[in-house]
Amino acid sequence: MSTATEVALPPSGEPGVKLRRFVSRQGWTLGVLAILIALLIVEANVAPNFTSFDVQSLVIAGMPLAFAAMAQAVVVISRGVDLSVGSVMALTNVIAARLMEGHGMGAALAISLLVLVIGMVIGTLTGVAVVTTGVPDIIVTLALGFVWAGVALIVLPTPGGGSPADYQTLSSGSSIWEWTPNGLLVLAGAYLLIWLPLRSRRLGLAIYAVGSDRDAAYLSGVRVDRTRILAYTVGGLFAALGGLALTSTTSIGSPLSGDFYTLTSVAAVVIGGVSLAGGTGGLVGPVLAAFILSAAVTVLTFLGADANYGQVIQGALIVAMVMIGGLLLRRRAA
Incomplete structure (x- = not known):
């Protein structure tokens, strides 16, 4: 007779097990959500009169950055x-603003589709350049960033163009x-229509596999180069959505409109729980x-502080999140 004590484990389908599994997988995202809620509570208390307009203003300010973060x-x-x-x-912003000027909503939507295709083509070209040259991503994309910024200046040397009033209501x-x-709703629609179907299919799983271990992914039959190009293509699509968001929120195009979003998108990615080592994280x-990041600047403004301290907060948040993530990884490894 066995002397070992048998412990009855709950079936994996029980609600308690599902809840623990969900919290384990989405714990970081839930923590980020808690920080956002806390900031909104602070804003509601420091704002002279917190109304739905303040929420709309936050979305208008954060929508382009949200798409940039998704792309990154x-x-x-x-x-x-x-x-x-x-x-x-910036390039997709000026293209959209220049083509939409003087046209109605129907033409604006058709132009938006064209701009999304342009974003995907740009992303694909970037991915091909990274894969075929073998040069580190950071160098290739930095160089191409100068190229696209120059093209944006050619398309629209100074701020101008426009968009229909109905198009502006998509964000405001x-x-x-x-x-x-x-x-x-636009952000949720983009996530549900683009990323969620891709994430749950073979191509989306391949992106995670390549990010985790390229050699193992190759041995498992994943086409590594094609998958890396796909990631840049999807990133270009989200970046184009960010350009359209700029067109909608500002109603014009500006060749310098994207300067703020490159490094800030990296900050949002790190704070959002996506590992810079690849293979983990999501878009939410x-x-x-x-x-x-947008709400922090708003709270500082209401408190009468210099809004430039927002960059200090961004840096502090990045350092804190990276340290917490490192400690969690060490704890799991132990």
């Missing part, structure tokens, strides 16, 4: 980096409920982090 996150998950995100956003209005800005965390 896809590439980082594949263990790459794209320092041309801001330039691609609230069609369903005043506390649910249209910009949030970086989007929440983008709104954290």
Whole structure:
């Protein structure tokens, strides 16, 4: 007779097990969400009169950065980096603003589709350049960033162009409920239509596999080079969405509009829980982090502090998140 004590483990399908598994997998994202909620509570207390307009203003300010963070996150998950995100956003912004000027909503939507294709082509060219040259991603994308920034200046040397009023309501209005800005719906739609289907399929899983271990992914039958190019293509698509968001939120095009978003998107990715080593993370965390960075500046403004301290906060958050992530990894390894 066995002397070992048998312990009955709960079936994996029980609600308690599912909840623990969900918290384990999404713990970082939940923590980022908690920080965002805390910031909104602080803003509600320091704002002279917190209304739905403040929420709409936050979405308008954070929407382009959220798309930039999504673009950067896809590439980082594949263990790459794209320092041309801001330039691609500026280029697609000026193309859209120049073509939309003087046209109605129907033409604006058709132009938006064209701009998205342009973003995907740019992303594909970037991926091909990275894969075929063998030069580190950071150098290739930095160089291409200068190229796209130059093209943006050729398309529109000075701020100008325009977009239809109805197109602007895609980011600034609230069609369903005043506390649910249209910009949030656009972000959710992009996530559900683009990333979620890709994430759950072979190509999306291949992006994670390549980011985790390229040699192991190759031995498992994953086409590594094609997958890396795919990551940049999807990143280009999200960057183009960011450019369109700039066109919608500002109603004009500016060749320098993307300068802020390249490094800030990296900050949002790190804060959002995507490992710079690749293979882990998602897109929800970086989007929440983008709104954290935007809300932090707003809170500082209400407190009467210099808004430039926002960069200090961004740096501090990055350092804190990287340290916490490193400690968690060491704890799991132990």
